[in-house]
Amino acid sequence: MKLLIRNLARTITEAELEEMFETYGRIQSCSLVLDKETGSSKGFGFVEMPMLGEAKAAMKALNGKELNGNKIRVKKVEAKVEKDEAESQFKTVWKNKRDKPSS
Numbered sequence: 416m417k418l419l420i421r422n423l424a425r426t427i428t429e430a431e432l433e434e435m436f437e438t439y440g441r442i443q444s445c446s447l448v449l450d451k452e453t454g455s456s457k458g459f460g461f462v463e464m465p466m467l468g469e470a471k472a473a474m475k476a477l478n479g480k481e482l483n484g485n486k487i488r489v490k491k492v493e494a495k496v497e498k499d500e501a502e503s504q505f506k507t508v509w510k511n512k513r514d515k516p517s518s
Contacts, residue, residue, distance in 0.1 A: 416470035417492040421459045423447070424483035429460070436462045439476065440469025461492065 420432065433445040447460040464470035470491075478489040 416465075416467055417461060417463045418470060418474060419459065419461060419490055419492050420477075421488045421490075422485050423456065423458050423460060423487060424485050425456045425458055427456060427483060432460055432462065435477065435482070436464065436473050439473035440464055440466050 418436075423432070427447070429445055429447050432447065433442055436442055436445065441464065443463040443465045445460070445462045448457045449455065450457055462473075464473065474489045474491065477487065480487055
C-alpha cells in the first residue's frame with residue numbers, strides 16, 4: 416500500500432521518515448518530494464509498504480502524530496483516473512446505451 420505523508424517538517428530526511436515507518440513493518444520504498452531549485456523538502460513524501468496490515472497499522476498510529484513540531488497526516492494514496500480515460504469510458508457507455516434497440 417502506498418501512503419502519502421503530509422505536513423512534514425522541511426528538515427526531515429528520507430532516512431528519518433523510513434525509520435519512523437519501519438517500526439510497523441517492511442518498507443518497499445520511501446521518498447520525499449524535493450523542490451527542484453533548492454533541493455529542500457516540500458513537506459510531503461511517500462512510503463510504500465507491501466503488507467496491507469502493516470501499512471494500515473502505520474497509518475493509524477502515525478496519522479496526527481506530532482513530529483518536529485508538525486502534526487503529520489498519513490493517508491492511503493488513491494489511484495488517479497486520467498481525465499481523458501474517464502471521458503472515453505463515459506462516451507463508450509453513453510454510445511452503447513443509445514445503440515441498444517428499444518423494447
